[in-house]
Amino acid sequence: MGATHTQVKIENFSMTKGLTTTLMVMIGIGVFSMGWTWMVDDEAHTRFWTNFLHNASFVTGISFTALFFLCVCITAWAGWVSLFKRMWEAMAQFLLPAFVLMGLLALVVYFGLGHNTLYHWADAKSVETDKILNGKSPFLNKNWYLFATLIIVGTWYFFARKMRSLSIDEDANGTMEFKHHHKMRVWAPAFLPIAGFSSAAIIWQWIMSLDAHWYSTMFAWYSGASWFVSMICTTILVLLYLKSRGYYSQVSDEHIHDLGKFLFAFSIFWTYLWFSQFMLIWYANVGEETGYFLIRMQEYPVLFWANLAINFILPFFVLMRNSTKRKIGSLTFAAVMVLFGHWLDFFLMIKPGALHTAHELAHHGDGHGAHAEGAHAFMTGFHLPGFLEIGTFIGFMGLFLLVFFMALAKAPLTPKNDPYIQESLHHHV
Amino acid sequence: MAKTTDYIYGLYDDEVDLMDAIKVANAEHLEIRDVFTPFPVHGLDPLLGLEESRLHIAGFVYGGIGTLTAFLGMTWIFTKDWPIIFGGKPYWSVPAFIPITFELTVLFAAIGMVVSFYIVCGMGPGVQEKTLDDRITDDKFCIAFDKSQVDEHTANSFFKNTGAGEINSKTL
Known part of the structure; x- marks a missing residue:
């Protein structure tokens, strides 16, 4: 032990023109798709705003879970990530644009531009007459929605800045007493309970409350796991891209293998939560709970089953063997599919409830009872994602990656004074 | 009764010495019968050319x-x-x-x-497993040769050159 000391390679990432152009084109596709969606939309722009919520919350979740996992690693003395942990610091910097995006959405909900029908509980007339919505109104109301969105995402961003600035200051002023690391070990564990409770609350109000009459205590865990798996996929794909450009040459198959294990393990964790939620509701068979799954199984069968196939069956069998987690081809395939799969998962969480609300308010339903009969006619962009949804996704990923790469370029790719850097260099599984 | 094998083995104090010794043995084409360590040593399997477990x-x-x-x-x-x-x-x-x-x-x-x-x-309840040396379960790192494959003289000089603290023979 200690007989081998490897020199850590310190390099800086710089944006190439080709990369910037590609990301700009992606953002352009997104803006174009969103503009088009706005024009072909219904009066209330339900498709536009659900797409906005879907993609904005998805990328917000990726940057939030990056920060969360960074803090988990610091708290757990996990050294193997040190070589490339700057990537997670950079991903977490997206929480500032996320603050703007989700804040914008919260303002739209607050002021109810035009007839905003995204959330059933945001319709004052429904709340008056609907007992359930009325009972939930202390939590599900416009004031709290706006306030919690700004406060929670703002807090996340504060921690993202804190972890990042400590890490960068360590490069210049790091000491052998590891002063910076000790400070990180105060901030990181402080963030974990905050992250746990606040993410649950924000998922309830952003996503679960689209089905305003329904609730599930598993929901926050389940969609949080979805965010986490998406973050691991993004990490793998970006890391492999950076390696292919010659960066991170000291990140070895061993690190990639461990990221593959996280993808494999947390895909199973997600499935466990998905099934726990499903089975309890199926078993209890209470009408107001089963409605959530009934509509998804009857009107969205392709997405409902594809969700399980892509996010469980595929990574389970593709990544089961040792070798497939280490080979770039199979790992990239699984990461791309699962990232897309969890995007579909969020699509399926968001669209049915929003479409239902839109129908209900358009027909001046009084909240409940009058809507149970009959399936809604098939609509692209609601029952299945259309090209405009894919375009919007590309746009948001482009924005996310642009912010990420710009943040990544601002500091060396590897923190040279991190106390775990030698452990990370010699990582072996 | 199963047939017995004559072993000659060397004990090392450190896994880094052990790994270096294995590299020397590989270079000299000495057939290593087995290696025993008190804990899993990273990087040992590929050095010994072991296949992935099935x-x-x-x-x-x-x-x-x-x-x-x-x-x-x-x-x-x-x-x-x-x-x-x-x-x-x-x-x-x-x-x-x-x-x-x-x-x-x-x-x-x-x-x-x-x-x-x-x-x-070959393990099971009541089976007494014979070990070359009890200390390989504690703090010693062992390389063992089969005397029919590597003669005693070559093994002795190999162990001495690579810094083994102790050289013993045993028939199991």
Whole structure:
């Protein structure tokens, strides 16, 4: 032990023109798709705003879970990530644009531009007459929605800045007493309970409350796991891209293998939560709970089953063997599919409830009872994602990656004074 | 009685010395019979040219047998053998089968792999495993040669050159 000391390679990432152009084109596709969606939309722009919520919350979740996992690693003395942990610091910097995006959405909900029908509980007339919505109104109301969105995402961003600035200051002023690391070990564990409770609350109000009459205590865990798996996929794909450009040459198959294990393990964790939620509701068979799954199984069968196939069956069998987690081809395939799969998962969480609300308010339903009969006619962009949804996704990923790469370029790719850097260099599984 | 082998083995104090010694042995084409360490040493397997264990493939097969046993078993029991209606659910209630299917998959895989491992290693309740030296379970790192493959003189000079603290012979 200690007989081998490897020199850590310190390099800086710089944006190439080709990369910037590609990301700009992606953002352009997104803006174009969103503009088009706005024009072909219904009066209330339900498709536009659900797409906005879907993609904005998805990328917000990726940057939030990056920060969360960074803090988990610091708290757990996990050294193997040190070589490339700057990537997670950079991903977490997206929480500032996320603050703007989700804040914008919260303002739209607050002021109810035009007839905003995204959330059933945001319709004052429904709340008056609907007992359930009325009972939930202390939590599900416009004031709290706006306030919690700004406060929670703002807090996340504060921690993202804190972890990042400590890490960068360590490069210049790091000491052998590891002063910076000790400070990180105060901030990181402080963030974990905050992250746990606040993410649950924000998922309830952003996503679960689209089905305003329904609730599930598993929901926050389940969609949080979805965010986490998406973050691991993004990490793998970006890391492999950076390696292919010659960066991170000291990140070895061993690190990639461990990221593959996280993808494999947390895909199973997600499935466990998905099934726990499903089975309890199926078993209890209470009408107001089963409605959530009934509509998804009857009107969205392709997405409902594809969700399980892509996010469980595929990574389970593709990544089961040792070798497939280490080979770039199979790992990239699984990461791309699962990232897309969890995007579909969020699509399926968001669209049915929003479409239902839109129908209900358009027909001046009084909240409940009058809507149970009959399936809604098939609509692209609601029952299945259309090209405009894919375009919007590309746009948001482009924005996310642009912010990420710009943040990544601002500091060396590897923190040279991190106390775990030698452990990370010699990582072996 | 199984036939015995004459071993000559050297004990090292440190796994770095051990790894360096193995590299020397490989370079000199000395056939290493086995290496014993008190804890898993990273990077040892490729140096010794060991193949990846096939135990996990067996584990997958055992797990698959568990899956089928549970799922088909419950299917037969609840649809053919003794159909009972639980809470108005259909006889063939797949979601209710999943937890038990999962448990039996894990159970079959776990027990199957443990039993396979014991059989392959010749271990079992009451079996007295003969060891070259008790200290290889404590703090010594051991390289063992088979005397019929590597003669004693070559082995002795190899151990001395590579810094083994102790050289012994034993017949097992």
